[in-house]
Amino acid sequence: MASFAKEFSKGIGVSNPIFILALGLCPALAVSYSLDNALGMSAAVIFVLLCSNVIISAARKIVPKIMRIPTFIVIIATFVTLVTLVFQAYVPTLYQSLGIYLPLIVVNCIILGRAEAFASKNPVIGSIADALGIGVGFALALILISFLRELLGTGGISISLFEQLFNAGSLSFTLPAFSEHPLTIFVLSPGAFLVIGLLMALFKWIGRKKND
């Protein structure tokens, strides 16, 4: 169990995919203009990462060494298509706003990276822990980025995802001063680079402060 916790925490803190490893940037930047998208994308990534890690580490002995990458890609693509079909049917607006970035999880450096570096060499339990760790790490980072971007960009946060899924009420609040004239740059594409760049610098600074 200890190794499970260690793997899990490693995914979030030390090797947080987005800020430290700088992996999987494409979805993080592209869809993080609203919290809805971030939640949807994180759920999709965690699901795909978990399933593909389990399958790949289970079948790691029979996969021919030469054809490693193509097999991993096909397995991941299958799970991504599954997620796309489910999203299309049950959460159509989220599917619309994620656009081509949902299928692009297939070539996302996180999932392929973990599959290649970790899952194909370790037992199933280890890869589950690693998948959850990295997935949650990615989710937390993506939610942090999109929270900042949506808050600053549109002056408020509105989550309508749960409304479609379990038709619970949609949570939304707006900052008093901001909602009249929000800083729309944060919602546009340059804002994404800005937020991630500053957050990375912040994490590096904290990292440096900790060990010196």
Place this chain on the structure above:
Amino acid sequence: MPSLLRKIYPILFVTLIVFISVTLLIFTESFTSAELQARLQQQVEEELESMFPELDDSVDNEDSEVYTLLAGGETIGYAFLAVGTGYSGDIAILVGLEDSETVKGIIILSQQETPGIGDRITGDGFTGQFTGLNIDAVNFKQDGGQIDGLAMATISSEAVIDAVRDTAMEKVKLIEGVE
């Protein structure tokens, strides 16, 4: 024999994986697409109810894709789907007509406009202006119509206006043709 098998084992392995994935996906797709159709149908019904409160039945005319709306037997209006190409994607609009000239109202079903700028077309401020308008009055104020577009979102509002007007005119011809 085994040496040949070992040589082409990788190819067989990947083909097996592709086979499994293809069958699995096609199998699940048949479920989810049924669910998708049901959900879409249900959403259109809901929107129509909100637009025509007294509606109790609707006839879907296959070829012209126009819903003829009935209440207690006679037609109280028509409805159809119009699609406009907005700033960053398609905009699906449900348009309701009272008769062959006046627009009962419109509802934006789906859009991908830039949040905070383009997506204000879903607000009642914009869609409300279409209610009760004559079809050829569906235009910008400066082009002789009665709709003022949204500041900073001209492309999105223009997409909606053009889609509603052109599809309405086209559908009206079809409806008159049928009657």
Place this chain on the structure above:
Amino acid sequence: MNPVIILILTAMGMLSSAIIYLAYVKIPHKVKGIERIEEISGALPGVNCGACGFAGCFGYAQELSKDTKMITEKPCPVALQSSETIRNLEKVLDIKLDASALRKKALLHCCGGNSEIIYNYSGVESCKAAAQLWGGYKKCPYACLGFGDCLKACPYDAISIDKEKNIAVIDFEKCTGCGLCVSECPHNLIELVPAGTKVSFRCSYEPLRDIPGRGKCQYGCIHCRKCFNACEFDAITWNKEEAIPEFNIEKCTLCGKCIEICPQDTLAFFNKTDAEIKSPSAV
């Protein structure tokens, strides 16, 4: 759900996996050139410091694979420091490397430094900044300004500043010849010379007509050529275009005659230890 499409898609899957597999087998992964390059770059220190003038060790290895003698002109300073790396390199390139001849040291072509101060400079403490204003606050426009840009660049802190003469002093032992200071000096006074150099010419001026000796700094060379004539072992050759003496390391026997004869005291022993052995009074 008709099976035809499943068949077609699986066939496409088989076709593409066949292509990927066959292409993988056919592509010679150990491409003839790359193997040699990888072998050489394996023997290199892998610091990727760029001191050899190439983009990292792999670029250097690529050039070395083309012609191995190039290592003598552009040696890798980091590799020269550990004899073990040199042995590896010798084995891989199968040529004989004489470490001491290859090792480089930084030489400062300026010793006077006390040429008259023409204006009182109180700007940014950096040679590059000071050099912008009429070539520096010293009468001689080529003089070392002593603000220590080279000192900041030196990772081995082999450079220190002589406060009264206001010039940089390079410690022969600590200097590893990495060359990082060379590009820092606005007057390009620092040159990488073979470690075996015996006599250093401590003056630097570009145009022939502008003779620093006269009127600019009493240590500046005045082209009297006494050193050239005084040397019995003709270890000194007079370079006509730049009008400066050039010293041949093999022929020079450290007799020190040229250093004594030079009226401007521009010449000096490069390596302090040789100086102590020969004539303590020379420096």
Place this chain on the structure above:
Amino acid sequence: MTELISLFVGMALINNFILVKFLGLCPFFGVSKKLSSAVSMGAAVTFVMFIASTATWIITRYILIPFEVEFMDIVIYILVIASLVQIIELFIIRTSFALYNAFGIYLALITTNCAVLGITLLNARESYSLPESIAAALGAGIGFTLVLAIMSGIRERLEIADSPKSMKGLPVAFITATLLGLAFSGFGGMI
């Protein structure tokens, strides 16, 4: 014809692949300082995009649409791109080693590159015709190369710029990308 040109310019400048659509960021931040390697990487990506768009268009038009299995595009496109890259690599190795040295080593990167799969999925989603897909692919490739080249030039100055300790490296590159993004958004009103 003008519609194709406006699509090409739109893809190259207005919704540029790296700065607006955020596709192909891995090579963008990993780009080496040398301009030549950035341009040859861009050329490799553009070439693969062109071939991949044509191949995927044909497959979609004659296999996926007739059997209504458009949702299968992800799995099929990935396999097609992987095999195309292998064929191109094989072809380049056979022709000339120098070309492989400058051009081929990036091909391995391209199979898992978001930009190439991105353009094929975009073409499918916008249901472009064949000439439109090719125009879009070339536009995207040229836009990708352009930004890559600019960044490789800036990257040199980034190293020697004395940015604060914790900003060094990737964060500075991100901030530069923001400024580049702002500059490129200036093209917005062109078409």
